[in-house]
Amino acid sequence: MATPPAPEPRWHWTRFLFILPFIAMFWVSSYNRVEPALFGFPFFYWYQLLWIVLAAAIAGIVYKAEH
């Protein structure tokens, strides 16, 4: 077995932010539309792509807060 891992990080309240991507993505009616378009992308497409970045940012924020 390898060396024992570092102790568990502190549990930080920012973990609650992880609820946001779930709410955003499950609320389909909020984004099933064309306008406002961005760079030629209908809202449906750029909004969901944007959430990829936001969810990654949330993971980054939580990680920073816990370490």
Next chain:
Amino acid sequence: MNWPALTVFIALFVFVTGLGFAAARWRAGDLSLLSEWGLGGRRFGTFVTWFLLGGDLYTAYTFIAVPALIYGAGAVGFFAIPYTVIIYPILYLVFPRLWRLAHRNGYVTSSDVVLGRYGNRWLALAVAITSLVATMPYIALQLVGMQVVIGAMGVQGDGLIGDLPLIIAFVILAAFTYTSGLRAPAMIAVVKDVLIYIVVIAVAIWIPYKLGGFAPVFSAVPPAKLLLTPPAADTYGSYSAYATLAMGSALALFLYPHSMTAILSSSSPNAIRRNAALLPAYSLVLGLLALLGFMALALHVGGNPAYADGFKRYGNNFAVPALILETFPGWFAGIAFAAIAIGALVPSAIMSIACANIVSRNLYKGFLRPNATGAEQTAVAKIASLVIKAGALVFIIFVPVPFAIQFQLLGGLWMSQVLPSVILGLYLRMLNGWALLAGWAVGASLGTWMAYTTSFKAAVFTVTVLGTSFPSYIALWALGANIIVSVVLSVLLKPFVAPAAGHAIAAD
């Protein structure tokens, strides 16, 4: 025959093969140990885990099938994006815990985890068999991706001759997995990703540039395909289908043995957590790739007689290769096709290693030879990895592709039925092994029955409650029933059954 493409393709393939064999010496360990051969010694840091999980989750089949779905069905195919949005919170919150448990007790597979938790070998067997049955068609579908790009370069024929390139590619794959274990796909994944990023960036910049921006790409899409169909008043229609497809796929993803292998091979829980923030870079690539389906519509490749034969052979899966052939010179098409083919090798290798670990640990050691030594387990795993790959190859040569896709659909819903055993057990102590086994059986049967009512064609089943319809992904209905049965039976059985004897509970 497209010689420029084929030359570049073969050159890249030879390079990757060399890399696969050389990988045995990378951070060399004692390859006669299963945790070395099958988990790379649990030494992969943030960086390698990023490539390994990326190679695992974003496969050749994804690159071909997601744009093909967008090309054929439109907006609904974009569910792959919310799916990739929600997998990473799950990865961050749940899997470091599983890693710790596995690390402390030397577990290699999810079936090991279940056996340790509940001490119920029949439940462990159910988890092992589910994993094997769900993963086999997944490996086979990777070959479909490879088949399509080889065909797109003009290498095609009927009968066994037509399948020869595929057989050669798979023999090579089998050979380097056998010698190098998990180190081989980890190393090759780096090459695959560099190629994929080059191709995607080139395509996502060049095609809109030629067409004059993204607006013409989207305006070429028929209005009915551009958005989801808004549901009528008495149903959640396409909305609940879209959301549950994303959720159900996300829950199943990390239960698949190949994701489990990639997660358990990382060096620390922090490597996993960092990847929850870093892996979404792939999701952006996937999002751009998905839009290739619309670009293929905008360039009318489907109506072009040059590609009629390809579409006839491979259906909508030919949309991306046709788009690449239409837009780029032969040598660049060779790079793109090599990226897809290598993108098939990486997950196929990880999947077959993961299955081999299960055969060795949970079937051979678990049921046939409880006293098997580490070296013996590794020897069995290496042979099993060969048998599994041969099986996938035979499957794809003799079984029609639509059947393989239906099988994979069923695989996904069966796979999610191990969630209560593997994941809920990390949090709830009240669960009983026999109750979980009953829940698994109920979930798998219900899901299979629901799929049967759609003739195994649709992933969505509609349940109507008080006049309102909820069309939802079958795997989630099945999982709901599974969890209810598992929890209720655990409560009912409590007075009659001694507490589970698993050592992991005491240790946790």
